[in-house]
Amino acid sequence: MATTLQHLSTDEKSILDKINQLAHQIDPLSIKIQQFDTTNLYDELLRWKTETYHIIDQVYEQKRLQLQTIIEEHKSKQEKIISDTKDALLQLQVKGDATREEFEQLEKTLHNVQKTIDKFIMIKRRLLDINDSVIIELNDDCKSPNLTQSRPTQEFTFSHLNEEDFKSDGLRSYAKYRNLGIAKATNGMAVAHVIRFVPPFRPEV
Incomplete structure (x- = not known):
């Protein structure tokens, strides 16, 4: 902890006071998280x-009217074909004579009507994908940083023991610190020291 807080202050008591103040913020934050009101989120x-659902109802009504129009138009068209065919048959019956070509044409017309009378229309359905219409994600302030993109370059380092490297410029006045060069090698991502206590020690040590 001493090496981590070294950059804040050289006054140990001041640092410890700040740590205590920071510790007092933990429990209220934990309570606030536990009592977080999610009502508005679920309401949204x-x-x-x-x-x-309202959009689906609107689309359904549009498709229902479209289907109704197609059915009525097709029924009207087929009824006219049947009516015309019936008139043509009556004329041939009254005339009492008909060619093979006339007979085959009328037979083909009735066959086509009969073939499509039950299957003249179909409904093709596709699964409605509405998942992308609502997105649930953390706010930008709460997202974890992308370490693969923001991680600074690092390099290999080593540190041999040298008594002259122990300095009395750390947090504790009764200790000496030897910087291992990790901060420079990792571009500030990590800090490492060797700490050596020197007499006289403080009572709490």
């Missing part, structure tokens, strides 16, 4: 659900 999700 419910509004999305309601709006989505």
Whole structure:
């Protein structure tokens, strides 16, 4: 901890006071997280659900009217074909004479009507993908940094023992510190020291 807090202050009591102040913030933060009100979030999700159902109802009504129009138009067209065919048959019956070509044409017309009478229209359905219409994610301030993109370059380092490297410029006045050069090698991502206590020690040590 001494090496981590070294850059804050050389006054140990001041640092410890700041640590105590920081520690007092932990429990209130924990309570605040536990009591976090999620009502608005679930209400927003419910509004999305309601709006989505409303859109589905609108699309359904459009498709229902489209289907109704196609059915009525097809029925009208087929009824006219049947009516015209019926008139043509009556004329041939009254005339009492018909060519093979006339007979085959009328037979083909009725066959086509009969073939499509039950299967003249189909409905093709695709699965409705509405998952992308609502996105749930953390705010930018709460997202973890992308370490693969922001990690600074690092290099190999080593440190041989040299008594002259022990300095009395650390947090504790009764200790000497030997910097291992890790901060420079990792571009500040890590710090490492060898700590050697020197007499006279403080009572709490």
